[in-house]
Amino acid sequence: MSSAPLPPLPPVPGVTDDELQPAGRSMIEVLExxxxxxxRLCSRAATEPAASDVxxxxxxxHLAAEQQYLYPAVRSVLPEGPAIAERELAANADLLVALRRSHSTTDGAALQSITERIRQHTHRAATEVFPALRGRFSNGExxxxxxxxEIARSAAPTRPHPGTPSTPPLDKIVDPALGVVDKVMxxxxxxxTWEEDL
Known part of the structure; x- marks a missing residue:
């Protein structure tokens, strides 16, 4: 098994990292x-204007959290990881540009385009990326x-910011800063900005 691109846990005498089971959900569960x-929100946005902001x-x-943790993990453990990560980051950048354009309009065709891109994104992750990662990391990792x-999502921007850094370490600095500005706005x-509040 490969090692996750994470800092080591604090040492516990007589216990290895593999023996520790941290609390929480796996990255794959969170992203799925x-x-x-x-x-679901794509469907709701077609009939509920407020769902568009959400x-x-x-x-x-979601995209900010993926670029900070999913794609570095993909790069580190999969033989074809760098190519997959670059492909997905490019697709995400295009999606952010389209999202920024569509957010300033009520055009139904723009929402359809975004919906199709999201479906392609989720399909690639479910069929290519997530299965390849399972078995490469321990459950604890x-x-x-x-x-x-989950921490990255809570600190991330709530608006599309194409053109910002999409790889560590700069994305881990820029995204939370933009997140603060977005949340104030x-x-x-x-x-x-949350589905529960609709």
């Missing part, structure tokens, strides 16, 4: 749940990555 939520925020948070993904504009 996001994918389900994104597909879709944008959810997708922005996947949970540690899952915990970091969300509060000032009374923008809904």
């Amino acid at each position: 749940e996001d994918h389900d939520r994104l597909v 879709l944008v925020a959810t997708l922005a948070r 996947l949970v540690r990555l899952g915990n970091r993904v 969300d509060v000032l504009s009374c923008r809904t």
Whole structure:
């Protein structure tokens, strides 16, 4: 098994990292749940205008978390990982550009385009990326990555910011800073960004 691109846990005498089972959900579970939520929000956005803001925020948070933790993990353990990561980061950058354009319009065709891109993104992850990662990391490593993904999502921007750094370490600095600005703008504009608040 390969080692996750994470700092080592603090040493515990007589216990190895493999013997520790951190609490939380695996990165794959967290991202699969996001994918389900994104597909659901695409359907809701077609009939509920308020769901459009939530879709944008959810997708922005999701892509930021993936670029910070999923793609570095893919690069580190899969033989074809660097090529997969570059392909997915390029697709995500195109998706952010399209999302930024579509967010300023009420055009139904723009939403259809975003929906199709999201479906392609979730399909590639479910059929290529996630199966390849299973078995490459221990359950404990996947949970540690899952915990970091959840933290990254909570600090991530809620609006598309194409052109920002998409690889560590700069993305881990820029995304939370943009997230603060976005969250202030969300509060000032009374923008809904969570599906639970619809």
